[in-house]
Amino acid sequence: MTVPFEKPIAIAILAMGGQGGGVLADWIVSMAEAQGWAAQSTSVPGVAQRTGATIYYVELLRPSADGKMPVLSLMPTPGDVDIVLAAEFMEAGRSMMRGLVTPDRTTLIASTHRSYAVGEKEMPGDGTSDPQMVADASGIAARRSIVFDMQRLAEKNGSVISSAMFGALAGAAVLPFGRAAFEDAIRAGGKGVEASLRAFAAAFERAEQGAADPVQRKPTPVEAAVPEKSDHPKLDALLIRLRMAVPLGVQPITFAGLKKVVDWQDPSYGEEYLDRLAALHKLDVEAGGANRDYAFTEAAAKYLANAMTYDDVIRVADLKTRATRFDRVRKEIGAKAEQVVYTTEYMHPRMEEVAGTLPARMGRWLTANRPLYNRLDRFFSKGRHVKTGTLFWFAGLYVVSALKPMRRGMLRHEMETAHVARWLDTATGVLPTNYDLATAVLGARRLIKGYSDTHSRGLTKFDKVMSAVPLLSMRADGGQWLGRLVQAALADEAGSTLDAALQTIHSFADSAPA
């Protein structure tokens, strides 16, 4: 009869192509072999090497006393894996979905950073997955979890994630090898040894302390407190007005809005913002907003600011020429002090933008004069590579942004103002009878984004969503439904989800007047 089966140590590495999962597997194998163990690793690279998700699998066991090599498996068995290393947080989720993580035996070592999949990125709104669900699942699926941002730790140490994960594996003390054996394997690999060892050591320490960092889908918005004073009397006046215009709870978001509006134009534009907001707040009070923490005012503070600071050529030219922007670019690309950096902007102004920048009457006349408009369009509408760091192009953008004082007389401003008025009318129209719906109408402003085609697509979706307001006005859950429509509008580019949702609303509006 046979001797009992001594289970090999089973290690699964979940990674995406290009993350160095193979390097990690090789380190584990060479370390184990150097310690006299039998080691076997396999993988299924194939097309997965091009950014797809893939699994590397390693088994380790001592040869028998008489030198016989063990028979090891080429793939993981659910419920039988001792260590799972996930090189990205959703991949940790995948490892649990595949049954590789079980509470009786598995140590889960996962990096909390996110590398978004195409499906998450391509959504017009926010399609990113909630990492908290992965953290919740690991709480019940894993025997022990070691989670922290290994990607950032590796970058900070000038290395790649595989060395940080190897360090976390060593620090977790789940393999029967000492730290020196791990480090020797890195040295034997011979590439980028110093940086790898640095990242290894940093990760080792974190894992040894049992790192379990919290995860978060997105940062909590920072609402700055309203300052007591500013550095300009005009701004001080605005601060005083702000405090009078809206209740305390809504003041921080109002300050964020005010700041944006003033930056976009000037303090008197900020005054206009506060005037409008105060008027809206008055209606909010009349509609009993006090019981609802003035949700209507809060939504108005946010979306009115966004609506009033639409993106036009002046704004773009202004932002692109600021010193702060020059500095931010240098920081983002990690340029060193001695390096020279130039940026090239990819712009494609069209005749709409040109006409929008003209005084309103002239702009309307030109827009109506199609032959001329089209002729000019051929001249203006083309891609331009704008080298902002050179004097010629900087001067060009600077001059455009200098048109700012004339902005409120321009065609584009007239159009935007009219649109905002219609939008606010819709919201205030339903406010007395349907508070939630009115608040949701303000939130629908989120749909208007982008430039040119994207912008007009957003407008179309916005109009469609607005068309449902009369149908929903008598429903107590009308606000929720409008919110659902906004979500549907953000679910795909073409708007087919939105159309389907609208159809639902039409069907229940037709069948039963609520």
Place this chain on the structure above:
Amino acid sequence: MAERSFAREVEDLTLGDGELFRGEGILAITKALLQSGVSYVGGYQGSPISHLMDVLADAKPVLDDLGVHFESSASEAAAAAMLAASINYSLRGAVTWKSTAGTNVASDALTNLASSGVKGGALIILGEDYGEGSSIPQERSHAFAMKSQMWLLDPRPNLESIVKSVEDGFELSEASNTPVMLQVRIRACHVHGQFVAKDNRKPAFTMREALENPIRDLNRIVLPPQSITVHDREKLEQRWPAALDFIRERQLNEFFGPEEGPVGIVLQGGMYNSVIRALQLLGLADSYGNTSVPLYVLNVTYPLLDDEVVRFCQSKRAVLMVEEGHPDYLEQAVNTALRRKDVQTRVAGKDRLPLGGDYTASVLMKGIQSFLDEFEPQMLGNRPPLPSADAVLGSPQVKALAEVVPARPAGFCTGCPERPIFAAMKLVEKELGQHHISADIGCHLFSILPPFNIGGSTMGYGLGPASASAFNVPAGKRPISVMGDGGFWHNGLNTSVGNAVYNKHDGVIMIVDNHYSAATGGQDILSSRAENPLRSTNNSITKAVQGIGAKWVRQIDRTYDVSKMRDTLKAALTSDVEGPKVIVASSECMLNKQRREKPLFSKGVKDGKRMVRQRFGVDEDTCTGDHACIRLSGCPSLSLKHLDDPLRDDPVASIDNTCVGCGNCGEVSEAAVLCPSFYRADIIYNPTRLDRVVAKLRGAVIGFFQRRRAARRIAFA
């Protein structure tokens, strides 16, 4: 230049007698070929056997030393035809490709080779790409072996067994005058293990000797009446029996466990490790493979030795046939063998194991348990707890993951030159409506996945345009077909382009030329732009297409010019010229380009030379979070960033430091008139004195105006 350099692995190929080889399965096979005294090797690259080709390509000195001829064949058909050298001469030859994709292409030659028979050992190494992670149809090489009467080896998946199988394969081929196929599953190709090496052997009889002393034997040529009077008879009366004798005498199949027992398992060699793991978990085997269930391991899965089968089965109540994939060829053959001898042993198999899919250890564990439960339950006696994740998988927390864990399909690499081609195609579709698009095999097939979602079918390597050939009728829209440079030279020049020219096909043919056979690992092909001392490169696709008669041909040498790509595609869709409209869209594979240029760049920087690196960025102030740019890109370095701004709802686009500055982002946002958020940053490393002076001057003037405006601006800090 292949994706990986195998300079270090090449050293392993020179290991001598008694030295320990440690490495990947596919490298072990390469070493085994040299130990077997092979005279010539050919093949066509593809996962999982690309490394075999790449190592040999890097091993020229070793091969020269041994007098081995190696070539990268134009296709699997060319590789199979190469084995004709073993028909009349005692030359050992080996070829390799990805099966079953490659075996399909090679079939014509294989049929004739198997008909003629061989004098020298002819070995076909098949990278069997079946199951999870496979990129090809779920078929089996077994059918090819049966139809052509070639022998099929399926060794146990450890390096020692695989190496032995290579050596045995040549001898079996010579003993039975039949080409032999050796199938190695994808995980076995990539398994890391070890074996004790032998010295390499120079071939006893050289290619040169053969060439200078030609042999001609009419009986070896496939032509009536030989094919039926000689070859068919030889196959049945000589080669088959000879093979059976060899397999039996050399004990190529293996028996494990007790000789006698009430039940047993018959398995393909490749299934051995998984079966052992299943038995281990059931408490029926130890860590070193000692099993209490008798095993009959078929390292040769075709032909089957009926007498061995009978011998193993006849004293048993039942046997379980473990055969991965479908149909159940082996199960049928075992049943037939037993019926012929009137042996009443029950044969279980696909009645309790899945018909298709991977036979993983857990699948086998369940199958074997069900088999023993029925036929020998006391074997399961102590019933150790079996590993299972069912409890965890049933928990609401883990179930909920299905909603958040995103699919992660393969996609174009960062900076891929094929991305702008499909971005342009999407822009054209937005303007002219959706078109019928025939796709092909290669990296460009990733266009069928998000975010592009372009392409409706893929029929085979180089067959993209041919698969649109039925759509040559007057219509308001033209079909578009796509084909890579790899597919073009493999098959497409004639089968797709020639076909379209001859039949005056009105469609648009997009040839994606990235200078390599990129999907298989970046091997050189005829039109590669690098100078390759061993091969003839720089042969123009455009000239080839024109040479075959295409009239409307446009070459674009920078695919990143999205506007030009779009306009050319539009021109092709609207041109009055008769016959196919061919666009050759050409830019170098970024993976290969980076591999070449990155070290040069780093060295330049280190040496203090003026170097310029480009990368892209997004101004978060002007990005509104619509992500239209991502829907036209899918670049791994173009991702999302959540801002902490309370006024923003949606994450903005963001480019990370892996950006290689290909330009696609900027060109797309310009061509599609997306938004002005993208910028390209040119970072000048080691700026010259002139750079510094000019930068300082510009900075002074620009800084003056910036300060002036900032001072006048009234805004909250």
